[in-house]
Amino acid sequence: MYTSLEIKGFRCFKHLSIPKLARLNLIGGKNNTGKTALLEGVRVLGGVAWDPAAVLGDLYYPRGFGEGEVAALGASALAASLPEGAPIAFAGQASPVGWPASVTLSRTPGGPWDLGIEVDGHLHAAVQFGPLMGHHEEEAPGCRIILVPSRDRFTKARMSRLFGGLQKRRKTDLVLNALKRLEPAVEAVQMIMIGDEPVLHLDLGGPELLPAPLVGEGMNRVCEIVLAEVAAARGILLVDEIENGLHYSVMADVWRTVADTAVDLDVQVFATTHSHECVEAAYAATEGMPEDTFLYHRLDRVGDDIECQTYSPRGLEIALQTGNEVR
Amino acid sequence: MSVSYRDTSRPIGNEAILVVEGDDEFHLLIRLLKREGLEGRIDIRPPYQGVAELGVYLPEVLAKTSGFRDVRRLGVLRDAEEGGIEDALRSVSAALTSVFRSAKLTHCGRFETVDIGPQQRVHVGAFISVPCLEGLCLAPARMGADPAMPCVEAYLECLAAHVTDSTQAQRLKRRLYAFLASRSDPRLRPGQAADANYIDLSDPCWQPLKDFLNELAGGESWRKDSTRC
Numbered sequence: 001m002y003t004s005l006e007i008k009g010f011r012c013f014k015h016l017s018i019p020k021l022a023r024l025n026l027i028g029g030k031n032n033t034g035k036t037a038l039l040e041g042v043r044v045l046g047g048v049a050w051d052p053a054a055v056l057g058d059l060y061y062p063r064g065f066g067e068g069e070v071a072a073l074g075a076s077a078l079a080a081s082l083p084e085g086a087p088i089a090f091a092g093q094a095s096p097v098g099w100p101a102s103v104t105l106s107r108t109p110g111g112p113w114d115l116g117i118e119v120d121g122h123l124h125a126a127v128q129f130g131p132l133m134g135h136h137e138e139e140a141p142g143c144r145i146i147l148v149p150s151r152d153r154f155t156k157a158r159m160s161r162l163f164g165g166l167q168k169r170r171k172t173d174l175v176l177n178a179l180k181r182l183e184p185a186v187e188a189v190q191m192i193m194i195g196d197e198p199v200l201h202l203d204l205g206g207p208e209l210l211p212a213p214l215v216g217e218g219m220n221r222v223c224e225i226v227l228a229e230v231a232a233a234r235g236i237l238l239v240d241e242i243e244n245g246l247h248y249s250v251m252a253d254v255w256r257t258v259a260d261t262a263v264d265l266d267v268q269v270f271a272t273t274h275s276h277e278c279v280e281a282a283y284a285a286t287e288g289m290p291e292d293t294f295l296y297h298r299l300d301r302v303g304d305d306i307e308c309q310t311y312s313p314r315g316l317e318i319a320l321q322t323g324n325e326v327r
Numbered sequence: 328m329s330v331s332y333r334d335t336s337r338p339i340g341n342e343a344i345l346v347v348e349g350d351d352e353f354h355l356l357i358r359l360l361k362r363e364g365l366e367g368r369i370d371i372r373p374p375y376q377g378v379a380e381l382g383v384y385l386p387e388v389l390a391k392t393s394g395f396r397d398v399r400r401l402g403v404l405r406d407a408e409e410g411g412i413e414d415a416l417r418s419v420s421a422a423l424t425s426v427f428r429s430a431k432l433t434h435c436g437r438f439e440t441v442d443i444g445p446q447q448r449v450h451v452g453a454f455i456s457v458p459c460l461e462g463l464c465l466a467p468a469r470m471g472a473d474p475a476m477p478c479v480e481a482y483l484e485c486l487a488a489h490v491t492d493s494t495q496a497q498r499l500k501r502r503l504y505a506f507l508a509s510r511s512d513p514r515l516r517p518g519q520a521a522d523a524n525y526i527d528l529s530d531p532c533w534q535p536l537k538d539f540l541n542e543l544a545g546g547e548s549w550r551k552d553s554t555r556c
Contacts, residue, residue: 030393300393315387318380323373324388325337 001268002046002092002099002236009088010044011037014305021092022295023262024255026242026282027272028327029299034306035272038299039147039238042270045090045103046236047145048115099143144235146228150244150272154224159212160198162231163191171230174265178226181257182250183219200227221245222254229258233265242271243278251281259286259293279326283316298326339394341370343543346389347404348381349374352460354518355526356404362528363537368544369402381405381418386425400438401451402543406459408496419453427451436539454539459496461503464517467530468506475509 005018012034027035087106094101104116146162148154154162166172172189179186179202188203194211200223201209212223221244229237237258246254262269273279279296286294296311311319311326319326345360347353353374360366372392375384381403389395403423407415416432423430427441430451438452456463468476482505483498493501507515510525520526 298391298393300396302396309391311391312387314383315391318375318384319388319392322375322384322388324392326392 001266002042002094004093005038005042005045006091007038007041007089010041010090012301012306013037013041016041016299016306016308018297018308018310020295020310021268022292023267024259024269024282024286024294025271026279026294026296027270027299028274028279028296030301030327033299033301035299036150036240039240039270039272041090042092042236043145043147043238044105045092045100046094046143048100048103048117144232145238146232146235147238148224148228148240148242150241153213153220154227156197156199156213159200159224159227160191162227163189163200164198165231166227167191171233174230174261175226178230178257178261179222181260182222182226182253217245218247218250225254225258226261229261229267229269230265232267235267237262237267237269237271239269239271241273243273243275248275248277248281251275251278252285255282255285259289263289263293274327276327279316280320283313283320286313287317296326339370339372339392339398341368342397342399343369343402343545344389344398344400345369345371345402345404345540345543346385347371347374348406349376351517352404354516355460355464355521358518358521359528359533359536360540363540365540365544369540382422382425385422390426396447398447399449400543400545401449402539403451403453404460405453405455406496407455407457408459409494412455412457415455416453419455423451436535436542438542452539452543454536456536458494459499461496461499461517463532463536464503464520464526465499465506466532467527473506475506479505479509 001023002021004021005016007013007016009015012032016034016038027038029035087104089102089104091102092099098119100117100119101121102116102118104118106116163172163175166175176186176189179189183204185204186202187205188209190201190203190209191198192201192209192211193199200212202212202215202219202223203209204215213220225237225239225242228239242254243251258269258271261267282294282296291313294313296316298309298311300307300309316326318324345356347356353371356371357366360369360371372389375381375388403419405415405419410418412435416435420430420432423432423441427449430439430441432439432451432453435455436452438450440448440450442448479502483502486501487498503517507513507517507520507525510520510523512523515523515525517526521528
């Protein structure tokens with residue numbers, strides 16, 4: 001679990017510092033204050049050594065690009081969207097051994113990106129991020145990080161890859177258990193071929209199993225979040241605009257499931273939101289849990305930089321009780 | 328900026344903000360600000376509940392609310408309760424210190440200048456009602472010898488024989504609510520009662536509080552002294 005985070009020179013952040021993180025971190029703020037960029041920063045810090053190509057993809061997915069487009073865009077579009085000169089730096093204090101404490105991306109004009117990764121006090125790996133995209137050490141440090149984007153649903157192929165990975169590790173019962181918390185009627189989760197494609201199906205007790213996308217937008221969203229969280233065991237789950245597709249009345253149940261699963265599987269969660277109900281639901285779902293379970297962070301634009309305000313649980317409780325704006 | 332009675336969940340929208348304790352005080356102050364023509368010049372924030380909460384409310388809620396960085400004047404309204412003005416000022420100062428590093432208020436209604444880092448200078452002041460704001464609400468009724476007041480006093484006298492552990496502030500609150508219950512519409516709370524003229528906000532007893540609010544809004548004295556604001 002990362003206990004603090006610093007991002008320098010990335011997207012809209014000149015120097016963002018979040019001194020305290022919890023197991024569940026909900027991030028609010030107005031448009032263009034860097035909520036998605038913060039998720040991307042965590043993605044790069046924790047995951048770039050694990051799988052640079054996947055990280056590159058995750059820097060595009062939240063911006064509305066699909067898998068095919070990411071492959072076509074490659075590293076060049078990313079490089080063009082980032083400034084030359086000053087290095088981009090991500091740093092965090094982490095409790096697990098092996099999680100990167102800092103990642104630095106630097107680039108000479110017109111040249112490739114240099115990637116430096118510091119783990120446990122040592123510069124562990126330094127590879128070129130541009131032309132050598134996809135080339136990385138087999139045993140590179142990092143943690144398993146899965147990002148659930150706000151707008152585009154997981155493709156059926158991505159869902160089946162995640163589910164297949166869990167099948168291989170005999171962990172699909174964890175997905176079922178999490179889904180059952182939200183929808184007790186779910187009796188089984190299976191991957192079934194439709195044409196040439198494997199599609200996640202839910203057994204809701206009817207005569208036939210139903211493809212998850214046909215059960216409803218909300219259930220499909222919940223499936224994505226749960227599947228991603230279970231797959232991110234001992235790692236990090238990132239969810240952009242977690243309330244999307246979900247009615248406010250189920251938000252507390254979703255948060256309770258996310259919180260319980262995070263504790264059970266040692267997952268750290270970063271989620272963004274625009275919704276007041278979502279903040280209330282996250283607070284209510286984690287009330288009574290240990291102090292470091294949940295923190296709400298709001299990003300504010302101050303001049304030409306972004307600052308983070310982190311609410312203590314007691315402060316958030318009073319703010320919500322008294323009707324003070326926290327978003 | 329107009330103040331909505333219901334939609335209290337909003338960022339700070341003014342450089343002068345007012346913090347009050349309790350819902351009744353909040354709604355009464357909304358009416359007083361409107362009456363004084365100050366509703367667009369002071370942003371009254373959703374109220375904290377109870378004196379003990381102020382120490383958390385100021386640093387953990389108010390100072391983190393979007394827009395706090397642009398605040399230049401901050402007024403705090405508090406009841407003295409049993410401790411008197413000096414105790415109340417000390418407690419407000421302690422709560423303010425958690426936001427402003429150092430903020431020692433020594434006089435009720437007087438503003439002091441404090442710094443939050445190099446870029447934000449804020450004038451803070453506290454108005455302490457002795458023992459509570461409800462006392463002001465009742466002053467006109469008592470002075471005007473309202474015909475219901477002897478009944479109210481008789482009720483309180485009877486009650487005193489059975490409820491012996493109440494504070495002066497609690498007795499005043501009881502007196503106010505008993506008085507409001509004697510009106511033709513007996514259901515109204517203080518803010519609504521002011522709308523119905525059951526509480527007379529034009530009475531001179533409100534003047535010190537009005538002066539404080541005008542000072543908070545950026546009244547004449549701020550403009551005269553160029554070193555302020």
